[in-house]
């Protein structure tokens with residue numbers, strides 16, 4: 001289901017020093033998401049998005065951005081994709097993300113996009129324009145297995161399609177890589193999966209992979225996830241309940257070994273495990289790990 005809404009504001013200042021992506025501002029054009037990932041954190045109560053499967057389109061987003069952006073004195077990276085995906089299928093028709101990127105380009109701001117949508121390739125021309133300052137696109141990949149991804153991320157393009165899109169952007173000179181998060185315990189936490197993701201990332205032009213060897217679970221996000229586990233992976237819910245109880249951070253099995261092997265593989269492929277950010281006119285290395 002889709003609803004059109006009018007927002008009061010579109011750009012939100014990131015108050016803390018963002019160690020992951022170096023963001024200064026956050027922007028979400030869509031509330032809710034069509035990708036339907038069974039582990040989606042945005043279902044948590046703290047985000048106050050009721051019925052996450054209904055996508056609310058901020059129909060006045062571009063108009064707001066045109067008004068808000070020129071008044072920002074501090075130039076800093078605008079992030080989009082942390083609480084909803086800017087390249088859901090609906091964007092193909094709405095083109096709001098595309099129009100927002102044009103506004104960002106004309107105001108000479110840097111941008112960082114997180115997405116599972118290969119539709120981002122459509123906007124390569126504008127991203128190249130923004131890239132005269134800084135543009136980065138991080139594709140989220142949690143498994144290299146297209147069949148498994150269709151179970152856990154049913155509405156999103158397959159990992160193969162995401163890797164293909166990444167190569168396309170990398171070849172166009174866009175700074176691109178992966179957010180490899182979450183890794184789902186008992187489902188994705190095996191050596192073959194991590195190795196395959198890194199190898200494919202290397203072949204498809206990734207400059208960085210930011211990993212998380214865990215999944216976070218809370219309140220209604222956990223309830224939805226467990227409901228889906230019962231349907232898709234019978235028996236696994238019990239393992240979660242026994243091992244994690246009500247824990248928020250749920251570390252994968254063999255986390256230390258997987259992380260060590262991951263770092264070694266990244267080193268072999270020349271892939272960073274952190275990304276560079278835009279800061280005062282130039283990209284600098286973030287020191288997360």
Ligand code: SF4
Pocket residue numbers: 033034035036037039040041042082083084085116156
């Ligand atoms: S793409 Fe992101 S926002 Fe959309 S359902 Fe998946 S995890 Fe949630």
